[in-house]
Ligand SMILES: Nc1ncnc2c1ncn2[C@@H]1O[C@H](COP(=O)(O)OP(=O)(O)OP(=O)(O)O)[C@@H](O)[C@H]1O
């Protein structure tokens with residue numbers, strides 16, 4: 355028997371405004387937020403059509419602009435964890451016989467018992483939470499899928515079901531399906547090449563012209579690669595834009611806020627605070643972000659220039675609880691210098707940090723003991 359969204363109990367809304375929550379996490383891609391939110395609302399209102407997935411999205415665009423991040427942010431907003439979705443790397447299914455990894459081998463076939471399907475109804479159900487009964491499935495780099503996977507996928511997009519090797523089926527009527535692809539990416543890079551260098555992007559007219567061109571390149575490449583049946587079953591094709599300097603700076607702030615949260619979470623009342631000035635931020639951006647490669651290197655740069663030297667200091671016992679680690683560019687201008695001091699006072703400094711993050715709309719939450727006066731240093 356098929357379960358449909360129509361006979362289930364109403365969905366509690368995730369707290370707050372979905373557009374705002376998603377938009378504050380996914381930087382500089384309002385088109386993606388606007389594309390996804392109405393489909394979530396349709397599901398929550400129990401008005402999503404039966405017999406197909408709630409929404410099917412194809413995310414296109416240059417590397418490091420937030421395609422995969424969109425899915426992580428949505429999982430975080432809907433389910434409270436950015437890991438709460440099922441990811442299928444289509445690159446792992448380039449050979450015809452590898453499709454058995456996805457749906458399991460039919461009974462009686464060699465290896466039947468060992469080949470557990472990657473997608474099952476139980477796995478999809480386990481991705482839903484009491485906040486939201488919508489599961490999120492990502493097929494990453496869909497252009498790499500073997501034709502047999504593309505055929506299976508067509509069934510999923512068309513009827514909302516996938517038949518497994520053991521003849522059971524998986525129902526996607528309560529799923530949002532995301533396909534990501536680098537189709538057209540090389541051509542997009544060529545289009546970006548003359549303007550490459552994110553510092554130089556000032557002219558807005560030029561940006562919106564580029565935006566239109568990238569969209570056309572992406573859609574052209576999709577039509578050349580996929581059959582019209584496949585393209586017709588996609589609800590929204592979203593073209594991601596190259597991130598400008600302001601967006602990259604905001605993403606850096608997000609990652610620094612995440613790092614501060616991690617320190618607070620792991621070290622509790624013995625936590626310390628990071629104090630980065632604008633010159634240190636600029637150094638990280640210079641090494642880790644470009645209009646051409648997006649924000650992909652940012653995380654690794656933070657790790658190399660900040661996290662690893664910090665880890666040495668912490669593991670050598672040089673960072674006392676509730677101290678402040680000042681981070682400034684070194685004299686050579688290529689590294690960061692880290693120094694420890696008691697000033698400014700931990701709680702005041704953290705409250706100021708939290709205020710700054712709120713002003714920039716970067717999600718950041720203080721731990722209860724950070725606002726509690728009883729444990730003052
Ligand atoms: N728009 C964005 N908002 C917030 N963070 C972003 C954004 N774009 C990129 N990032 C950061 O950069 C990292 C890499 O981005 P992501 O994995 O989404 O790239 P992608 O567009 O999927 O690229 P690829 O085509 O190479 O897979 C993310 O984990 C995130 O930290």
Ligand SMILES: [Mg+2]
Pocket residue numbers: 421422423494534
């Ligand atoms: Mg990706």
